[in-house]
Amino acid sequence: MKKFTASAITLLATLTLAGCSSSSEDVATIGDNGSVSKEEFYEAMKSSVGENTLQRLILTEVLENEVGKNDYKSQAEAEVLATMESVGGQETFLGLIQQMGFATQEEYTSQIHLNLLMDDALRDRTSFTDEEVQAYYDTYEPNITASHILVEDEDLAKDLIKQINEGADFAELAAENSTDGTAQNGGSLGSFGKGQMVAEFEEAAFALEEGEMSQTPVKTEHGYHIILVTEKPEKGTFEEEEENVKELMINEKLSDSAYLDEVMTTIMKDADINIKDADLKNAMDAFLGETEEVEESTEEDAATEESATEESATEESAETESAETESAE
Known part of the structure; x- marks a missing residue:
């Protein structure tokens, strides 16, 4: 049905x-x-x-x-x-x-x-x-707010991390390099909670503190991510x-x-x-x-x-009748 x-x-x-x-x-x-x-x-x-x-x-x-x-x-x-x-x-x-x-x-x-x-x-x-x-x-755990840069090449991801650590703007690099739709918003993913992202991304994002960026590329089925957590509220x-x-x-x-x-x-x-x-x-x-x-x-x-019950009863009756016949003989 x-x-x-x-x-x-x-x-x-x-x-x-x-x-x-x-x-x-x-x-x-x-x-x-x-x-x-x-x-x-x-x-x-x-x-x-x-x-x-x-x-x-x-x-x-x-x-x-x-x-x-x-x-x-x-x-x-x-x-x-x-x-x-x-x-x-x-x-x-x-x-x-x-x-x-x-x-x-x-x-x-x-x-x-x-x-x-x-x-x-x-x-x-x-x-x-x-x-x-x-x-x-x-x-x-409360929702966090984060941005990311998604690229296909790990070496490029490492180079972008280096550029950001040296003072480059995260949003500008996201707009120039990210391969997904968040590029037009500077890599912003908005607010999300547990269970909404692929496992590898979620684990890495929730492990970061507010204002912290991942220092190694995070590999998922979609490519290599650089994650920046912008808000991480305390649990009430x-x-x-x-x-x-x-x-x-x-x-x-x-x-x-x-x-x-x-x-x-x-x-x-x-x-x-x-x-x-x-x-x-x-x-x-x-x-x-x-x-x-x-x-x-x-x-x-x-x-x-x-x-099944009727069949069982019939069989028992037959067995009893047979036994009685044998006894009489």
Whole structure:
């Protein structure tokens, strides 16, 4: 069975099936003799995009009820407009979202709306014990801010380190030599925490003090790095860091697809979904199918066990009868 993940929801329909019930009314007429009825339209839409559309509608309805009063639809619309402006207008925006698999602006907005609802619902159902939070805090290190220069040649990296130690400007050398996209920002990587960089880079960066630069090139799968740590905050007390630690823990949970599957399945099962249209009965299998499979498996196991028991009883009866016959002889 195909399982659900947060990134796997597809919004392939631009028209909603809701409200398109069987009726003699026409949605279109062609001349004096031709027409397309609501029933014909419904059946055609159902066969092409019915399950995906129904899944989206059910997910949205269930999560709206789960979350309660909210303003996520307006937030989604505002986010889409802001994105559109940032990329240079509607035409460019539509081109970008079509590359992502969305046919219209409305589809993309619906996806953002659904993501906001999902995030809220999942957060509300995610909690940690005091012991779990304390254990996470014990190993937690605050984010650091760093820059780097990435080159392909180790000798070049060593030469750049020498130049910087002799007074050359790190940002200028990064702009001139770095082979990745950070070159245009003087090598700035911004703020990052544990688990966000490749292991070799992370180990070297977190070992440096604030204002310190690596004195030997750090080799990773991407090449040779020269790392400069510009900010390295001190770890606060548990009370000072508790909320930040909890947020990090939740974000880690929400990046775990298996956990998302588990919680979303629970939410959908709790909603008691009953799909009336037999042709669309599989629309929510990504959430509800597992139960059916487990039940079917349980029934099969029970039947197998019952059959084995009956066979065993028959064999025992036959053996007893044979023994009695031999005894009588």
